[in-house]
Amino acid sequence: MAQPGSDFPHTHLLSADQLQRNHLDCIFQRSDEYLEQLRLHGPDGFSRVLNGVVVVLAFIESSTRTRVSFEVAAKRLGAQTLNFQAGASSLSKGESLVDTMFTIESNHPDLIVVRHSAAGTPEFLAGRLQSGIINAGDGRRQHPTQGLLDAFALRNRIGSLQGVNICLIGDIYHSRVARSNFDILRTLGANVAACGPGTLMPDSLEALGVRVFHKLDEALEWADVANVLRIQRERMDVGLLPSLREFQRQFGISGRHMQQHPELLVMHPGPVNRGVELSAGVVEHKRSLVLEQVEAGVAIRMALLALISEARGLV
Amino acid sequence: MAQPGSDFPHTHLLSADQLQRNHLDCIFQRSDEYLEQLRLHGPDGFSRVLNGVVVVLAFIESSTRTRVSFEVAAKRLGAQTLNFQAGASSLSKGESLVDTMFTIESNHPDLIVVRHSAAGTPEFLAGRLQSGIINAGDGRRQHPTQGLLDAFALRNRIGSLQGVNICLIGDIYHSRVARSNFDILRTLGANVAACGPGTLMPDSLEALGVRVFHKLDEALEWADVANVLRIQRERMDVGLLPSLREFQRQFGISGRHMQQHPELLVMHPGPVNRGVELSAGVVEHKRSLVLEQVEAGVAIRMALLALISEARGLV
Amino acid sequence: MAQPGSDFPHTHLLSADQLQRNHLDCIFQRSDEYLEQLRLHGPDGFSRVLNGVVVVLAFIESSTRTRVSFEVAAKRLGAQTLNFQAGASSLSKGESLVDTMFTIESNHPDLIVVRHSAAGTPEFLAGRLQSGIINAGDGRRQHPTQGLLDAFALRNRIGSLQGVNICLIGDIYHSRVARSNFDILRTLGANVAACGPGTLMPDSLEALGVRVFHKLDEALEWADVANVLRIQRERMDVGLLPSLREFQRQFGISGRHMQQHPELLVMHPGPVNRGVELSAGVVEHKRSLVLEQVEAGVAIRMALLALISEARGLV
Numbered sequence: 001m002a003q004p005g006s007d008f009p010h011t012h013l014l015s016a017d018q019l020q021r022n023h024l025d026c027i028f029q030r031s032d033e034y035l036e037q038l039r040l041h042g043p044d045g046f047s048r049v050l051n052g053v054v055v056v057l058a059f060i061e062s063s064t065r066t067r068v069s070f071e072v073a074a075k076r077l078g079a080q081t082l083n084f085q086a087g088a089s090s091l092s093k094g095e096s097l098v099d100t101m102f103t104i105e106s107n108h109p110d111l112i113v114v115r116h117s118a119a120g121t122p123e124f125l126a127g128r129l130q131s132g133i134i135n136a137g138d139g140r141r142q143h144p145t146q147g148l149l150d151a152f153a154l155r156n157r158i159g160s161l162q163g164v165n166i167c168l169i170g171d172i173y174h175s176r177v178a179r180s181n182f183d184i185l186r187t188l189g190a191n192v193a194a195c196g197p198g199t200l201m202p203d204s205l206e207a208l209g210v211r212v213f214h215k216l217d218e219a220l221e222w223a224d225v226a227n228v229l230r231i232q233r234e235r236m237d238v239g240l241l242p243s244l245r246e247f248q249r250q251f252g253i254s255g256r257h258m259q260q261h262p263e264l265l266v267m268h269p270g271p272v273n274r275g276v277e278l279s280a281g282v283v284e285h286k287r288s289l290v291l292e293q294v295e296a297g298v299a300i301r302m303a304l305l306a307l308i309s310e311a312r313g314l315v
Numbered sequence: 316m317a318q319p320g321s322d323f324p325h326t327h328l329l330s331a332d333q334l335q336r337n338h339l340d341c342i343f344q345r346s347d348e349y350l351e352q353l354r355l356h357g358p359d360g361f362s363r364v365l366n367g368v369v370v371v372l373a374f375i376e377s378s379t380r381t382r383v384s385f386e387v388a389a390k391r392l393g394a395q396t397l398n399f400q401a402g403a404s405s406l407s408k409g410e411s412l413v414d415t416m417f418t419i420e421s422n423h424p425d426l427i428v429v430r431h432s433a434a435g436t437p438e439f440l441a442g443r444l445q446s447g448i449i450n451a452g453d454g455r456r457q458h459p460t461q462g463l464l465d466a467f468a469l470r471n472r473i474g475s476l477q478g479v480n481i482c483l484i485g486d487i488y489h490s491r492v493a494r495s496n497f498d499i500l501r502t503l504g505a506n507v508a509a510c511g512p513g514t515l516m517p518d519s520l521e522a523l524g525v526r527v528f529h530k531l532d533e534a535l536e537w538a539d540v541a542n543v544l545r546i547q548r549e550r551m552d553v554g555l556l557p558s559l560r561e562f563q564r565q566f567g568i569s570g571r572h573m574q575q576h577p578e579l580l581v582m583h584p585g586p587v588n589r590g591v592e593l594s595a596g597v598v599e600h601k602r603s604l605v606l607e608q609v610e611a612g613v614a615i616r617m618a619l620l621a622l623i624s625e626a627r628g629l630v
Numbered sequence: 631m632a633q634p635g636s637d638f639p640h641t642h643l644l645s646a647d648q649l650q651r652n653h654l655d656c657i658f659q660r661s662d663e664y665l666e667q668l669r670l671h672g673p674d675g676f677s678r679v680l681n682g683v684v685v686v687l688a689f690i691e692s693s694t695r696t697r698v699s700f701e702v703a704a705k706r707l708g709a710q711t712l713n714f715q716a717g718a719s720s721l722s723k724g725e726s727l728v729d730t731m732f733t734i735e736s737n738h739p740d741l742i743v744v745r746h747s748a749a750g751t752p753e754f755l756a757g758r759l760q761s762g763i764i765n766a767g768d769g770r771r772q773h774p775t776q777g778l779l780d781a782f783a784l785r786n787r788i789g790s791l792q793g794v795n796i797c798l799i800g801d802i803y804h805s806r807v808a809r810s811n812f813d814i815l816r817t818l819g820a821n822v823a824a825c826g827p828g829t830l831m832p833d834s835l836e837a838l839g840v841r842v843f844h845k846l847d848e849a850l851e852w853a854d855v856a857n858v859l860r861i862q863r864e865r866m867d868v869g870l871l872p873s874l875r876e877f878q879r880q881f882g883i884s885g886r887h888m889q890q891h892p893e894l895l896v897m898h899p900g901p902v903n904r905g906v907e908l909s910a911g912v913v914e915h916k917r918s919l920v921l922e923q924v925e926a927g928v929a930i931r932m933a934l935l936a937l938i939s940e941a942r943g944l945v
Contacts, residue, residue, distance in 0.1 A: 072712060076682075076684060106610040294733050298736070298737045417921055418924050421925040422925075422927075423928065424702065
């Protein structure tokens with residue numbers, strides 16, 4: 001049953017822009033509780049919260065990192081999980097996504113966590129199925145739990161994000177992580193910017209209120225936090241990137257940058273191409289949040305699974 | 316402990332023909348309960364029925380649809396499941412099926428759900444292992460849970476099957492679904508027939524009391540229900556089928572057939588080759604039971620897992 | 631909480647040589663309890679012992695047999711398991727093992743069961759991560775749960791191993807199973823020997839107190855127990871083995887050997903290359919322990935998961 005007076009009304013999580021300030025507070029507050037218990041590494045008090053809830057992990061576009069994080073989150077709460085991957089499925093027998101999803105739905109899972117290469121898949125499914133849908137990445141569009149965990153990890157390091165300058169760096173054009181970050185960071189009162197090769201910057205950024213830098217040094221001068229996106233090697237094949245070496249030279253962050261900007265914090269959604277976006281020393285730098293982000297991920301996903309289950313009256 | 320006076324004595328499910336009328340009643344009655352709770356999509360009352368029971372899903376011949384249905388069914392009841400697939404197994408290191416199965420058995424799973432391309436595998440294993448065996452499809456021979464779910468979905472739509480005319484359509488020769496359907500439907504008092512290309516009809520049908528039609532129009536004239544089987548594209552490679560287009564022309568069901576036969580119900584075990592066995596409009600027609608069949612599958616499999624566990628004294 | 635006065639202090643299991651005699655007694659005593667309950671094949675009393683514990687199965691080098699045994703063991707105790715396999719992981723995106731493992735760690739699993747082709751991986755991880763590490767095989771070095779289950783299965787057949795003559799046969803050089811066996815058997819007071827082709831025997835055996843035989847007949851004359859290792863076919867490709875047929879002729883055990891040595895017991899970690907290391911009749915001989923070994927495996931692994939969880943204060 002939804003808690004009386006609950007601040008979290010959502011029965012799906014489709015896009016970061018559906019989350020208002022009080023929804024974010026509610027997610028972060030619940031995540032705080034779970035993170036504290038996770039860190040105790042002892043007998044836990046939340047292992048039966050989602051007892052009897054069945055969660056399908058439908059990663060039609062493959063991912064280990066995000067899938068594992070959702071799977072651990074669900075299992076920590078006592079939910080049952082079921083992996084459904086494209087390769088193993090009837091999709092390879094020529095079945096359409098809709099048919100496959102109706103098949104999954106007919107099994108009556110309570111929640112479906114979906115990743116798909118087509119933007120809009122989560123909305124499409126939420127409009128047609130009865131299960132709760134959680135977007136784990138749709139094309140270039142949204143990856144809301146990544147945006148949430150980035151903001152949560154950063155808040156845990158520095159407190160309020162009000163007025164903080166945060167610059168996303170790298171391949172902004174193809175990045176659903178960037179989109180979800182922009183939405184959530186602005187709701188939290190941060191100032192957002194983007195910096196990357198001209199071929200990888202969308203035209204619409206400034207219209208969206210995102211400040212644009214073309215040179216890394218200028219971006220780092222402005223920024224309190226650099227959130228560096230992963231470079232997809234396949235972008236080079238289509239001529240959008242000259243080479244990893246050239247990208248590294250222009251936009252990679254090394255020890256020198258950390259020295260020049262002694263307050264700068266560095267984030268990366270992982271997995272890092274070491275020596276490309278970040279040098280090895282930066283990954284493990286005390287002003288890097290890379291591992292805190294992963295840890296934040298399981299707490300955030302536990303909170304979302306629990307809050308959405310409560311909003312749906314499942315528990 | 317087996318319930319006193321239980322109508323369900325079976326500690327394995329090997330073949331549809333082992334199920335007498337009162338066993339079917341017992342399975343359907345239990346499935347009714349589970350289906351009702353599944354549809355509530357709320358906190359469930361059955362999530363710990365099979366607590367402590369370990370179910371191995373040994374799909375030596377791969378399948379997503381049936382495996383997912385069994386896995387959801389087991390998890391809904393609180394059982395632990397373990398996937399064992401051919402590709403990942405020691406089978407690829409030259410181990411025989413028997414050795415592999417003895418290995419699985421030595422781990423003392425309570426139940427083994429097995430799919431295998433060799434007819435008779437479930438009986439073979441039931442005679443040699445201590446675990447309860449559930450046949451999830453053996454070669455061309457039997458697929459009893461599909462037969463059960465087809466009958467259950469149909470009964471839920473129309474009530475008693477006594478005297479109802481049901482025609483299986485398509486590749487009867489290679490179909491374990493057809494064999495299990497014939498067994499169960501006749502036990503329930505239905506009249507059964509088959510219709511398909513001459514190359515895909517076994518000789519023995521009429522001896523088995525199955526009426527044979529060679530033309531779709533004659534079959535649909537007779538039938539109250541058409542249960543259309545999936546065409547395996549590989550049959551064309553060996554010359555048993557001229558082409559999908561030719562099959563569709565002679566045996567595919569389209570909107571025209573639904574209009575000509577205004578009472579006809581249509582079933583299909585899925586996944587449908589849309590535009591071949593059924594046109595897209597037929598799949599979603601209000602007289603199609605395709606999605607009800609999938610939904611029935613999880614309820615039927617929950618009932619079987621629970622009844623067999625009870626008959627074995629596991630719970 | 632660790633039991634007061636517990637004889638089992640280990641919070642990781644990295645190598646068989648960390649286990650003293652009283653630790654082995656403690657493991658075997660717990661395994662006795664679990665094995666008895668497993669064999670009852672009825673409602674079990676241990677299904678919630680590890681409730682709330684999350685176990686990652688990180689088989690970076692693939693294995694079905696050992697992975698299934700650990701997975702059943704964990705699930706029998708009510709733990710949640712999560713499979714992490716190399717192929718599906720970010721490892722294929724160029725991420726290093728350490729980064730991958732930090733990622734897994736950041737999800738806060740309680741225990742990580744790891745198999746890896748690089749010797750020393752478990753120690754490396756135990757020094758860097760907070761989770762409990764269980765070695766499921768590292769390169770040619772150690773496979774401690776195999777050594778434990780071999781000793782446990784043998785003790786269950788013959789009682790004390792004090793003064794018993796046990797000969798490992800086959801590819802000693804590449805065998806982590808042999809190393810773990812030597813460690814545990816000597817701690818239990820057995821006399822150990824090795825026998826195999828000269829190209830597959832390490833130089834150091836006699837320095838380690840392992841007696842060496844070059845002829846099978848001499849080994850079997852001496853031995854009470856022959857523990858025959860699996861031959862890896864890939865050894866032939868690099869010229870270390872002439873042929874499977876030649877190996878079988880010189881070191882394979884057949885019905886003739888069982889007759890000539892009427893007290894000899896035979897073991898094999900599986901999967902057996904039937905007709906190579908053991909003839910088919912020997913696998914199923916009443917003096918073969920092959921299936922008892924597999925059965926012992928799940929009990930031993932349950933005991934270890936429980937004891938380590940207790941030592942870590944997880945339950």
